Amino acid sequence: MPIATVNPADGETLRTFDPLGEQEIERRIAAADTAFRGYRTTSFADRARLMNAAADLLEKEAGDVARMMTTEMGKTLKAAEAEAAKCVKAMRWYASHAESLLADEHPAESDVRDTGAVAARVRYRPLGPVLAVMPWNFPLWQVIRFAAPALMAGNVALLKHASNVPQTALYLEDLFDRAGFAEGCFQTLLVPSSAIEGILRDRRVVAATLTGSEGAGRSVASIAGDEVKKTVLELGGSDPYLVMPSADVEAAARTAVTARVQNNGQSCIAAKRFIAHTDVYDTFAERFTDGMRALTVGDPMEAATDVGPLSSEQGRADLEELVDDALSQGATALCGGRRPEGFDRGWFYEPTVLTGVTPAMRIHREEAFGPIATLYRVAGIDEAVELANDTSFGLSSNVWTQDEAEIERFVRDLEAGGVYVNGMTASHPALPFGGVKRSGYGRELADHGIREFCNATTVWRGA
Missing domain, CATH: 3.40.309.10 (Aldehyde Dehydrogenase; Chain A, domain 2)
Structure with missing residues (x-):
């Protein structure tokens, strides 16, 4: 499938894009690895400042972004405008809540004593560069609901978006760049699906999240399983x-x-x-x-x-x-x-x-x-x-x-x-989202979502 913007309302091809070559893919993975080493040590306050800056930019540009989404995948303009507004809300929600969601957990004193420790706690630490394989149907929201918690947790992101929404994919990289995130924190990879396996098998890419078809989920999960890497899958629904x-x-x-x-x-x-x-x-x-x-x-x-x-x-x-x-x-x-x-x-x-x-x-x-x-x-x-x-x-x-x-x-x-x-299903930053059976596994959003790509580290201290 070519990487191109094709207007579904008339079938006209508006723009085409060349896929990244192997050297550029390597450069970007290396940039993500380097960025993580520094970004992981930033404070929640610094990350929140950057996330809020990105939310402010998106809010100002929402009209243009909505028209771009409508042109690329055909959703109504009013639906696209609502999607952009929802993304702004989620970015601000995680900027405000990430620190408390990832605060150290302290077991009861009696349980700590039973372990023979004088103190014990659980610390949530980021994993590293995460590959996000995202679909076209909500081209902004699907990415933001991964990126906002992942970045606020201290991870960095590599986005492989659907090939029919390349302009939205490139906009997202530009958005986080202009908000002040360091180079390599969020990068869009304009690559065909055939490139996913090589990227996921790279030792510097530590995990993957995918929203898409059952077939795509099976493929990514099998590769990640072979590499013993964490995955979150949100697949089909009926x-x-x-x-x-x-x-x-x-x-x-x-x-x-x-x-x-x-x-x-x-x-x-x-x-x-x-x-x-x-x-x-x-x-x-x-x-x-x-x-x-x-x-x-x-x-x-x-x-x-x-x-x-x-x-x-x-x-x-x-x-x-x-x-x-x-x-x-x-x-x-x-x-x-x-x-x-x-x-x-x-x-x-x-x-x-x-x-x-x-x-x-x-x-x-x-x-x-x-x-x-x-x-x-x-x-x-x-x-x-x-x-x-x-x-x-x-x-x-x-x-x-x-x-x-x-x-x-x-x-x-x-x-x-x-x-x-007595209402219809909807996703909200404060509520965990995901499925069972062949709809996938893992959860996005809420505290469940931000912890998916964290290392729950036990800290035990003796006398």
């Missing part, structure tokens, strides 16, 4: 959205539309499988389908647009294959199921709701990365839980109910990294 009889069905249906089509439906944590109790199924299905049908598909730069194009021609083709497979085996499209009329250029697809989906259909098992929803009817909570867990993924989940016993049942039994009650 999140269930469960609506029970006590729910506010109107609110559940309105939120369901947003939960499905956020980022043009190209989000790992977007709700994808909608499971409604038979007592409220008909009402929910009608309201939800009406909401999906009413969405405006169009130019992502226009304020009135709700759903822009898919990020690539291949992405749309993959989505069409899933829908066509389901329809050919008896599924019904309550709305959508095709390319919208009047769009001769660009990679657009109509918001779609499918019913009658069976386990024999690919879309029942595979992640639909676009504005496609599958809708199921269940007779009770046991069937709802069973269907919700009938997936290889386990990123997050959404449940709508006012019944406390049902809430506790869902929290106990849903196989997911998050359970969001």
Whole structure:
């Protein structure tokens, strides 16, 4: 795949970039190694000053950055603006909280005495240069939610971004440079995926984090495992959205539309499988389908647009294959199921709701990365839980109910990294984020995220 900016709204190639050669890759890894030796000794106050400076720059430039993201991957401009604002918030949050999150931990005095020590504590120390392999769907946020905690912990970063968002990738390096971070603290590597193995096997690169497909995660994890290096993986998702009889069905249906089509439906944590109790199924299905049908598909730069194009021609083709497979085996499209009329250029697809989906259909098992929803009817909570867990993924989940016993049942039994009650899944700096099963392992954000790439060092002191 070429490293290029291709506008998904019209298919026009706007800029292409030459990949880095072996000598430049070596120079950058060496710069990261050198930078870490000095940066790791800086104070939290100094790191916070730099992180806040980067946040200030991003806030000032958010409008231009949003237009760049929209041009590169097709998200609506209003969504891109919100993404930039979210990044600013996360950078400031970690600048403010990193020191307390990584403060020394002191065991109880009685436990210390039992070890034979006069004092003992746990110190969190940074690991070194971390390789971040990041996707295109949230080209700014995915990077910042790794970079802000990693840099505040004293690590340095090497970014291998998706090949279709090179301008955003280069902007991120420039942002941290202009904020005052030392040379080598944050570097973008414009390289093809084939270069990842060599970079990760370099002894100076100590760990890796990846957000992306299951296949990419398997590849990076296997290389890192062979090298005995730490990894954090956030992979695909096919999140269930469960609506029970006590729910506010109107609110559940309105939120369901947003939960499905956020980022043009190209989000790992977007709700994808909608499971409604038979007592409220008909009402929910009608309201939800009406909401999906009413969405405006169009130019992502226009304020009135709700759903822009898919990020690539291949992405749309993959989505069409899933829908066509389901329809050919008896599924019904309550709305959508095709390319919208009047769009001769660009990679657009109509918001779609499918019913009658069976386990024999690919879309029942595979992640639909676009504005496609599958809708199921269940007779009770046991069937709802069973269907919700009938997936290889386990990123997050959404449940709508006012019944406390049902809430506790869902929290106990849903196989997911998050359970969001009467609302849609979202990520926030103060809450850990990640999944189970084939959605990956490890956590980003909160105290869990900042400690992923730290050495929890036991300090024991005798008399």
